[in-house]
Amino acid sequence: YGIRGIVTDSITGNPIKAKVEITNHDVDSSHVYSNLPIGNYHRYLYQGNYSLTYSKNGYYPKTINATILNNDIVIEDIQLLPFGNTNSITEIATSKSNKIINIDILGRESKTNKIKLIKTKEGTIKKQITIN
CATH class of the missing domain: 2.60.40.1120 (Carboxypeptidase-like, regulatory domain)
Incomplete structure (x- = not known):
C-alpha cells in the first residue's frame, strides 16, 4: 500500500x-x-x-x-523539468471571444519570457509563448 x-x-x-x-x-x-x-x-x-x-x-x-x-x-x-531549457509553445485559440483566462509561464529568472498574441483575419487568436 x-x-x-x-x-x-x-x-x-x-x-x-x-x-x-x-x-x-x-x-x-x-x-x-x-x-x-x-x-x-x-x-x-x-x-x-x-x-x-x-x-x-x-x-x-x-x-x-x-x-x-x-x-x-x-x-x-x-x-x-531541468533548469535552463527553452521551450516554445504555439497554440491556436478557436474561441472568438478574444479573452485569455490564464497563462502560467515557468522559466529562469535571469531570462526573458515572452507572450505574443496575434489576431488573425479569421478572428482567432494565435498565442506564441517562449520560455527561457
Whole structure:
C-alpha cells in the first residue's frame, strides 16, 4: 500500500534520483529517494490525502496531490523539468471571444519570457509563448 512510480527527466526521458517528500508529514526526515538505474520510488502510506513534492538539484520541483486508500497502491510517474531549457509553445485559440483566462509561464529568472498574441483575419487568436 502507498505510492510508487518512476521519476524521469522531462526532456530526455532518462531516470533520475530525486527526493520524494510529503508536505506536513515528513517531520522526522522520513523522505525517500527514487533509485537508479530505473528511477523508481516507493513510499508506504496509510489511507489519506497527501501532497508530495519531488525535487532534485538542477530541476524545477513538482508537487502533486494523491489520495491513498487502505491496502491500495497509487502509481504516479513523475517528470521533472531541468533548469535552463527553452521551450516554445504555439497554440491556436478557436474561441472568438478574444479573452485569455490564464497563462502560467515557468522559466529562469535571469531570462526573458515572452507572450505574443496575434489576431488573425479569421478572428482567432494565435498565442506564441517562449520560455527561457
